[in-house]
Amino acid sequence: MFEALSSKLNGVFDRLRRRGALSETDVQEALREVRVALLEADVALPVVKDLTARVRERAVGQEVLKSVSPAQQVIKIVNDALVEALGGGEGDTGARGLDLNAPAPVPVLMVGLQGSGKTTTSGKIALRLKTREKKKVLLASLDVHRPAAQLQLETLAKQVGVTSLPIVAGQTPLQIAERAMDVARRELYDVVVLDTAGRLAIDEALMAEVAQVKAFARPHETLLVVDAMTGQDAVNTARAFQEKVGVTGIVMTRIDGDARGGAALSMRAVTGAPIKLLGAGEKLDALEDFHPDRIAGRILGMGDIVSLVERAAETIDKDEAEKLAARMQKGQFSLEDYASQLKQIGKMGSLSGILGMLPGVGKMKQQIEDANLDNSMLKRQAAIIGSMTPKERRTPDIIKASRKKRIAAGSGTSVQEVNKLLKNFDDMSAMMKRMNKLGQKGLMRGGLGALLPKGMNLPGGRKPF
Numbered sequence: 001m002f003e004a005l006s007s008k009l010n011g012v013f014d015r016l017r018r019r020g021a022l023s024e025t026d027v028q029e030a031l032r033e034v035r036v037a038l039l040e041a042d043v044a045l046p047v048v049k050d051l052t053a054r055v056r057e058r059a060v061g062q063e064v065l066k067s068v069s070p071a072q073q074v075i076k077i078v079n080d081a082l083v084e085a086l087g088g089g090e091g092d093t094g095a096r097g098l099d100l101n102a103p104a105p106v107p108v109l110m111v112g113l114q115g116s117g118k119t120t121t122s123g124k125i126a127l128r129l130k131t132r133e134k135k136k137v138l139l140a141s142l143d144v145h146r147p148a149a150q151l152q153l154e155t156l157a158k159q160v161g162v163t164s165l166p167i168v169a170g171q172t173p174l175q176i177a178e179r180a181m182d183v184a185r186r187e188l189y190d191v192v193v194l195d196t197a198g199r200l201a202i203d204e205a206l207m208a209e210v211a212q213v214k215a216f217a218r219p220h221e222t223l224l225v226v227d228a229m230t231g232q233d234a235v236n237t238a239r240a241f242q243e244k245v246g247v248t249g250i251v252m253t254r255i256d257g258d259a260r261g262g263a264a265l266s267m268r269a270v271t272g273a274p275i276k277l278l279g280a281g282e283k284l285d286a287l288e289d290f291h292p293d294r295i296a297g298r299i300l301g302m303g304d305i306v307s308l309v310e311r312a313a314e315t316i317d318k319d320e321a322e323k324l325a326a327r328m329q330k331g332q333f334s335l336e337d338y339a340s341q342l343k344q345i346g347k348m349g350s351l352s353g354i355l356g357m358l359p360g361v362g363k364m365k366q367q368i369e370d371a372n373l374d375n376s377m378l379k380r381q382a383a384i385i386g387s388m389t390p391k392e393r394r395t396p397d398i399i400k401a402s403r404k405k406r407i408a409a410g411s412g413t414s415v416q417e418v419n420k421l422l423k424n425f426d427d428m429s430a431m432m433k434r435m436n437k438l439g440q441k442g443l444m445r446g447g448l449g450a451l452l453p454k455g456m457n458l459p460g461g462r463k464p465f
């Protein structure tokens with residue numbers, strides 16, 4: 001999702017970043033490109049107009065802050081406008097999960113067009129509620145139109161390990177809903193998910209059926225499931241459902257196949273309903289909470305910096321980091337420092353996960369995952385360094401053939417791996433010298449992405465960058 005938009009916007013900001021100070025013409029020019037990028041991403045025109053107008057209003061005439069560059073300031077303004085468009089307000093960046101805050105059994109009604117993903121999402125929701133929140137969930141299919149529909153839900157329920165309402169032939173959707181709520185009350189279920197039938201297009205019969213069930217069940221959540229890949233059509237569908245049935249939230253499915261993402265940006269403005277969940281694949285665990293702030297971060301290619309910083313702050317030893325920074329400045333980065341770096345990274349979780357959060361690295365993530373660059377590699381590298389003598393760690397130049405053999409044997413690795421580590425360390429030291437030369441500014445321009453991966457070779461000798 002959003003890949004195309006993200007790379008376009010990145011281009012715009014890259015050009016802005018190269019300027020020292022921004023004139024009003026620069027801002028206008030950038031905004032024109034932002035506008036084109038949004039339109040190409042299939043964002044609805046009124047939403048694009050509103051967004052760019054908001055950015056212009058805030059950017060022009062704003063005092064340039066001393067501590068940040070003008071480009072960074074524009075990025076921040078665009079970011080805030082995106083968060084708002086996605087449904088997050090000021091200081092309100094929380095996830096839009098399901099609201100189940102009602103007396104049990106809480107009815108959740110699933111509505112939407114044919115094939116949008118209602119039944120699959122019902123299964124995903126059941127799995128999540130069961131495992132994460134330890135809820136007792138009943139799945140009920142009200143789909144009497146498609147012959148195999150009720151069986152489909154029953155199969156899903158078995159996979160998830162929750163109960164589905166026994167199938168009784170010949171019942172109407174309303175009768176099934178009545179029976180589901182009845183069973184749920186008697187057998188003390190926490191949540192009842194009512195999966196309805198889809199139609200090819202919005203028609204009166206569909207709306208009437210859904211409205212009837214809704215009036216009876218009084219669902220606490222009425223979730224409209226839309227296919228993100230249908231772009232503007234998804235937004236139009238949502239508007240129609242909102243007007244005729246009334247929904248409390250939207251689930252966008254197939255975001256795994258949608259590179260434009262425009263529908264997500266238009267949804268809130270056009271329908272007023274928040275996106276609550278995202279479907280990101282056919283598997284039952286492919287369900288994500290919708291975080292407006294994180295999505296905006298992804299679109300701008302600034303990565304999920306917030307989470308990265310949070311996780312880093314939790315795990316990285318501050319004193320050690322400061323000592324390291326001081327040694328780096330003096331150009332005294334040793335293999336011991338390298339080993340402690342590896343340990344820190346290990347503590348932060350899988351390497352590919354972290355790299356994916358860094359700006360400009362998102363697109364490399366799959367490649368890194370494919371290469372299986374993971375913690376086991378970090379551990380091996382740490383073991384190699386652990387098998388060196390203190391003298392070798394301080395002056396790695398003395399590590400020649402016989403020492404390499406000894407180190408490889410001591411760490412249970414191979415001479416090739418020792419070579420690779422020494423090469424990585426060389427690359428990293430060289431990079432740090434470069435960084436010192438560039439100074440803080442250079443580092444900012446290159447982004448953190450320039451820092452981590454350069455010194456790392458993927459297995460097979462491939463460079464990730």
Ligand SMILES: Nc1nc2c(ncn2[C@@H]2O[C@H](COP(=O)(O)OP(=O)(O)OP(=O)(O)O)[C@@H](O)[C@H]2O)c(=O)[nH]1
Nearest residue numbers: 114115116117118119120198253254279280281282
């Ligand atoms: N890639 C991808 N496929 C999905 C996602 N959600 C659902 N699907 C697939 O879309 C197809 C249709 O999903 P269903 O859940 O049956 O859709 P439905 O809305 O219940 O369809 P009807 O009951 O016929 O109206 C299935 O093949 C699902 O595996 C998703 O998030 N990503």
Ligand SMILES: [Mg+2]
Nearest residue numbers: 118119143149
């Ligand atoms: Mg279905």
